[in-house]
Amino acid sequence: MSTYHTRSVRTVDSHTEGNPTRVIVGGVPVPPGNTLLEKRAWLRDHDDGLRRMLNFEPRGSGLMCSVLLLPPETDSADFSVIIMEQREYVPMCGHCIIGTAMTVVSEGMVPVVEPVTTVRFDTPAGLVTCEVSVRDGQVGAVSFENVESFTLCSDASLDVPDLGRISVDIAYGGDFYVIVDADSLDLDLSLQNDQQLIDFSIRIREAVADQIETVHPERPDINTCYQVLFTSSKTSQGDYKQTILCPPGSLDRSPCGTGTSARVALLHDRGEIGLGETRAFEGPLGTCMHGEAVRAEQRGGTTFVTPRITGTAWITGYHHFVMAPDDPLQMGYRVGPA
Incomplete structure (x- = not known):
């Protein structure tokens, strides 16, 4: 690093079925703290500039997510991860974990075993186990058993400004999602309709925050629903189509x-x-992830389902980011909704 630059960070970038992930592989020391949650809190409170530097423009984009690789917290894991999105330090992110698993195998950061290399990550949401397909040294699809997922409420009535009263579901899959039938609102889920989708999503998200309490029944620290998932039966590649804000x-x-x-x-x-059954879920670009219901367990009136998700990621670049002390935009900037 030049003595002129005040920060130097190296990353491996990828995309998972179209969405970007930036894995930090150098330049960032392990944050202080005895647990992963303490390390995440320290990063948020004392070095949030790292997230802004890597995720915001001009180095990032409105969709960039960064992942800080750390030593494992438990004996079961190979790494711990802190996942940094545009606005939040999220408990878990599926496309990020697929991109990260592909990256650590592709870069030889774990012993590579064909046809499947297993990589385990401690996340703030719990242990996530990934199975990475490898053939003739080439990394393919990544499957992971996610944290236990569940339905918080089904067919809840929500009063949304300018939309009226609509029916929504709220479910958890590592983050809370408010799930809305786009067909009932006559919404087109293509990216060409992005402005209307974003407008509706923000209104729905704000209405949920005002009207529905979203708290994990076993993890009261997980208590925010900020993601909106639109579903549609109009699919060309999968069993279901969906678009997420x-x-x-x-x-x-x-x-x-x-x-x-x-x-x-x-x-x-x-x-x-049913248990053991798999469905294909198509995104706005026509790419698909596959979801399987692996196990289900009843506890305290809630059915906790362990899902298995499969998707593919590809490396897009190797980056060395620096920060200049006299750059007025050194921490990055964001354009659009706050």
Whole structure:
């Protein structure tokens, strides 16, 4: 690093079915703290500039997510991860974990075993186990058993400004999602309709915050629903089509791993996916993730479903980012909704 630059960070970038992930592989020391949650809190409170530097323009974009690789917190894991999105330090992100698993295997950061290399991550939401397909040294699809997912409420009535009263579901798949039938609102889920989708999503998200309490029944620290998932039966590649609003106001290009997990839990509760069954979930670009209901367990009146999600990621670049002390925009900037 030049003595002129005040920060130097190296990353491996990828996209998972169209959505970007930036894995930090150098330049960032392990944050202080005895647990992963303490390390995440320290980063948020004392070095949030890292998230802004990497995710915001001009180095990032409205969809960029960064992942800080750390030593494992438990004996079961290979790494711990802190996942930094545009606005939040999220408990879990499916497309990020697929991109990260592909990256650590592709870069030889774990022993590579063919045909499947197993990589385990401690996340703030719990342990996530990934199975990475490898053939002749080439990394392929990544599958992971996500954290236990569940339906918080089904067919809840929500009063949304300018939309009136609509019916929504809220389910958890590593993050909470408010799930809305786009066909009932006559919404087109293509990216060409992004402005209307973003406008509706923001209104729905704000209405949920005002009208519905969203608290994980076993993790009261998980208590925010900021993602909106629109569903449609109008699909060309999969069994279901879906588009997700990524806070603060961009549309996920992928089908979304945690969103798919939430949908698997909801569809299992409705009898549309049985244990051991798999469905294809199509995103706005026509790419698909596959979701399977692996196990289900009843606790405290809630059915917890373990989903298995499969998707593919590709490396897009190797980057060395620096920060100049006299750059007035050194921390980056964001354009659009706050």
